Amino acid sequence: MTNLKSITVVIDGDPTPRTFKGRDAWALDNLITAGERGCTPIDHPGPRWSHYVFKLRRGGVGVVTRDEKHAGPYAGTHARYVLSVPVTVIERRAA
Template identity: 55%
Template sequence: MADKTDWGDAPFTIFLDTSETLAITVSGRDRWALECLIASGEQGCTPIDTPGPRWSGYVHNLRKLGVPIETVTEPHGGPFKGTHARYVLKCRVEPASGSEAA
């Protein structure tokens, strides 16, 4: 996934807990973030482990499309200790059939 150079439009199917499905199309960094979340599974992603300039923005955009993503606040140490977010998909997401995404 990290070696991709084409982050154009890609369709995904969101399998909601309500047994409903949702079809979305994402591109660019939003697509990158969604594919990172899919690949990370239940562990989720943090901006520390999976660096990206605007994780909170990508998650916001995906949530607006209906993708359920949980934000878990975690502490971190070091000279600038504080907290960071871990983002976790709360449903199954798959590339739409015939898509080359993820």
């Protein structure tokens, strides 16, 4: 986790800037950086990715969830989260 305190963005050309704080800002920043490959809780450990994504969606950010299979002693599926709309960063604020 970085010391990102907040991130202000424009979503899909909507002229109204939106600001996300704390871990929601961290999750959005990771999704922006990851681009089309997206993020998984395995590659980007965070305690509650599904909740961060829920809050980002509620804030107007388009995020799709892709289920992926994984092997190993605890085989199963995990989520990969990918932005589905263009997001332009206006400002990042560090803690």
